[in-house]
Amino acid sequence: xxxxxxxxSGMYVPQKIMxxxxxxxxxxxxxxxxxxxxxxxxxxxxxxxxxxxTFMAAEAAKKALERINMKPEQIDLIILGTDTxxxxxxxxxxxxxYLIGANKAEPLAFNVNASCANGALLLDIASRYIALGDYKxxxxxxxxxxxxxxxxxxxxxxxFSDGAGALILTADDKPGYLGSVSRCDGSWWHNWGIYMGAxxxxxxxxxxxxxxxxxxxxxxxxxxxxxxxxxxxxLIEKCKISKEEIGMMFxxxxxxxxxxxxxxxLGMSEDKTHMIMDKYGYTGSACVYMxxxxxxxxxxxxxxxxxxxxxxxxxxxxxxxxVAFRW
Amino acid sequence: xxxxxxxxSGMYVPQKIMxxxxxxxxxxxxxxxxxxxxxxxxxxxxxxxxxxxTFMAAEAAKKALERINMKPEQIDLIILGTDTxxxxxxxxxxxxxYLIGANKAEPLAFNVNASCANGALLLDIASRYIALGDYKxxxxxxxxxxxxxxxxxxxxxxxFSDGAGALILTADDKPGYLGSVSRCDGSWWHNWGIYMGAxxxxxxxxxxxxxxxxxxxxxxxxxxxxxxxxxxxxLIEKCKISKEEIGMMFxxxxxxxxxxxxxxxLGMSEDKTHMIMDKYGYTGSACVYMxxxxxxxxxxxxxxxxxxxxxxxxxxxxxxxxVAFRW
Numbered sequence: 001x002x003x004x005x006x007x008x009s010g011m012y013v014p015q016k017i018m019x020x021x022x023x024x025x026x027x028x029x030x031x032x033x034x035x036x037x038x039x040x041x042x043x044x045x046x047x048x049x050x051x052x053x054t055f056m057a058a059e060a061a062k063k064a065l066e067r068i069n070m071k072p073e074q075i076d077l078i079i080l081g082t083d084t085x086x087x088x089x090x091x092x093x094x095x096x097x098y099l100i101g102a103n104k105a106e107p108l109a110f111n112v113n114a115s116c117a118n119g120a121l122l123l124d125i126a127s128r129y130i131a132l133g134d135y136k137x138x139x140x141x142x143x144x145x146x147x148x149x150x151x152x153x154x155x156x157x158x159x160f161s162d163g164a165g166a167l168i169l170t171a172d173d174k175p176g177y178l179g180s181v182s183r184c185d186g187s188w189w190h191n192w193g194i195y196m197g198a199x200x201x202x203x204x205x206x207x208x209x210x211x212x213x214x215x216x217x218x219x220x221x222x223x224x225x226x227x228x229x230x231x232x233x234x235l236i237e238k239c240k241i242s243k244e245e246i247g248m249m250f251x252x253x254x255x256x257x258x259x260x261x262x263x264x265x266l267g268m269s270e271d272k273t274h275m276i277m278d279k280y281g282y283t284g285s286a287c288v289y290m291x292x293x294x295x296x297x298x299x300x301x302x303x304x305x306x307x308x309x310x311x312x313x314x315x316x317x318x319x320x321x322x323v324a325f326r327w
Numbered sequence: 328x329x330x331x332x333x334x335x336s337g338m339y340v341p342q343k344i345m346x347x348x349x350x351x352x353x354x355x356x357x358x359x360x361x362x363x364x365x366x367x368x369x370x371x372x373x374x375x376x377x378x379x380x381t382f383m384a385a386e387a388a389k390k391a392l393e394r395i396n397m398k399p400e401q402i403d404l405i406i407l408g409t410d411t412x413x414x415x416x417x418x419x420x421x422x423x424x425y426l427i428g429a430n431k432a433e434p435l436a437f438n439v440n441a442s443c444a445n446g447a448l449l450l451d452i453a454s455r456y457i458a459l460g461d462y463k464x465x466x467x468x469x470x471x472x473x474x475x476x477x478x479x480x481x482x483x484x485x486x487f488s489d490g491a492g493a494l495i496l497t498a499d500d501k502p503g504y505l506g507s508v509s510r511c512d513g514s515w516w517h518n519w520g521i522y523m524g525a526x527x528x529x530x531x532x533x534x535x536x537x538x539x540x541x542x543x544x545x546x547x548x549x550x551x552x553x554x555x556x557x558x559x560x561x562l563i564e565k566c567k568i569s570k571e572e573i574g575m576m577f578x579x580x581x582x583x584x585x586x587x588x589x590x591x592x593l594g595m596s597e598d599k600t601h602m603i604m605d606k607y608g609y610t611g612s613a614c615v616y617m618x619x620x621x622x623x624x625x626x627x628x629x630x631x632x633x634x635x636x637x638x639x640x641x642x643x644x645x646x647x648x649x650v651a652f653r654w
Contacts, residue, residue: 186425
């Protein structure tokens with residue numbers, strides 16, 4: 001058995017910025033004065049028309065490859081996670097495989113969608129491919145183009161930002177990958193989503209607004225605030241690790257106060273997590289890879305030898321996945 | 328290490344049938360006289376408005392559960408493969424988890440999209456989850472609602488039919504799962520697909536026809552006819568099996584003559600494969616699970632003890648995946 005190990009990262013962020021003030025002008029909505037403080041977001045990055053999901057994903061992937069001088073043909077598997085795809089079919093992953101110049105080597109490439117829980121899930125799937133010994137280098141990419149699905153008329157739309165994050169994992173003889181835990185409850189499926197698809201992708205669907213992100217019923221704040229610590233504790237137990245061994249935890253970057261509260265509930269200091277919503281807004285499937293990339297470049301991943309690294313991602317559906325690696 | 332073993336199957340097919348003659352009346356196209364002979368399709372099943380992807384997927388899954396008296400709460404993981412999803416987000420898999428009554432147990436549920444290569448790919452992912460010992464029972468579902476994305480004005484649209492197929496895999500101490508091989512070349516991404524998504528899911532996109540399945544450039548017939556035998560031989564080599572051990576092979580049910588030609592190239596007799604396009608048309612992500620279910624019910628899976636079972640699926644992107652199991 002082999003163990004997956006994270007060896008590189010990259011991100012892509014659109015240049016165009018929309019400040020809170022600009023958001024208010026466009027939407028005619030007033031952003032709650034506590035929004036920036038509670039959520040941690042004061043501006044957002046908006047992808048332009050050429051910045052499609054596959055373009056952003058490929059740019060992030062290229063940076064991850066360049067960082068370690070890896071050639072695209074060395075990649076054995078590409079997994080792309082998104083719930084804002086460029087097309088219904090074929091999967092964006094195949095297009096990205098071509099855009100990064102990996103197509104001659106013909107590595108397997110597929111899309112996964114567990115909404116914003118993609119970040120940890122893709123790392124888990126990649127690690128299970130690597131575990132059996134027949135896949136060596138796996139590229140995982142999370143991409144988010146949610147601003148292309150906004151109505152620009154609700155205050156909660158101030159959350160969303162676009163971008164892509166990529167990580168490269170490779171096979172090693174020692175952990176590496178320690179394990180994963182998850183929760184999913186599909187009874188919440190109707191709460192929040194983009195409900196256009198088979199049978200509704202037509203003029204009538206557009207008249208009903210199905211082509212835009214729709215918040216029909218809010219999730220209780222407790223889903224994350226109470227749910228994340230439970231999941232982390234399950235992960236700690238399953239992977240037989242201790243809290244003291246944890247060097248860094250990356251959470252879905254959806255709300256600053258939730259992350260701080262979760263760290264408090266877990267009895268862990270703030271420096272064991274890293275947040276990027278102040279820089280990049282909320283970038284869904286991309287956010288934990290972007291957070292990792294940012295933490296790495298900030299020097300926060302130094303002196304991590306032997307420590308445990310955790311990714312916990314959470315999304316509509318709902319679903320939550322957490323995964324642990326020994327650094 | 329544990330080995331995945333297929334223990335049940337189920338399918339759902341819409342009742343409504345459209346004959347070749349009815350297709351010609353609706354589309355004003357004449358179906359090539361060789362179509363039925365070459366492709367093997369003489370009618371198609373058309374999902375009605377209540378027969379959404381998650382509905383069909385849940386019905387197929389319930390049948391697979393009922394066949395072995397398994398309770399939904401015994402399922403640890405649900406993987407749904409489709410390129411005709413009910414919604415952009417959340418994933419259909421979460422909705423199906425709820426519809427089959429599995430949500431109380433909160434099993435992980437996510438969507439995968441490798442277009443019509445989903446069938447073999449989902450079995451591969453499921454097997455890798457089972458391999459590490461922490462997931463026991465995995466439900467994989469392929470669902471296809473492509474008739475909801477047709478223009479009904481091209482003769483090649485006569486191929487498509489709707490339906491769902493489900494398999495249940497469980498952990499065993501001996502193989503079971505033997506391995507997989509794949510090919511993907513994203514340089515073909517633009518040839519054939521439903522190109523509506525982030526940035527184009529709007530009135531302009533509909534005016535451009537992006538919400539419908541679009542055949543922009545045909546794939547050469549050789550992609551499957553020459554590609555499949557190459558992949559089967561790679562699989563045989565990787566899994567260290569012999570052709571003589573193969574008991575049954577299920578191929579993407581897209582063209583009868585291709586399957587027969589591939590069997591001839593491989594030097595294998597026709598009774599080692601099973602075809603259902605005459606009964607159910609072409610059902611994409613669902614077709615190999617439906618073929619397995621049909622073969623099982625026809626008694627063709629008897630006396631398979633110790634034999635090897637192969638699934639090979641092929642889809643736009645393009646991508647091809649083949650996976651082998653010891654029965």
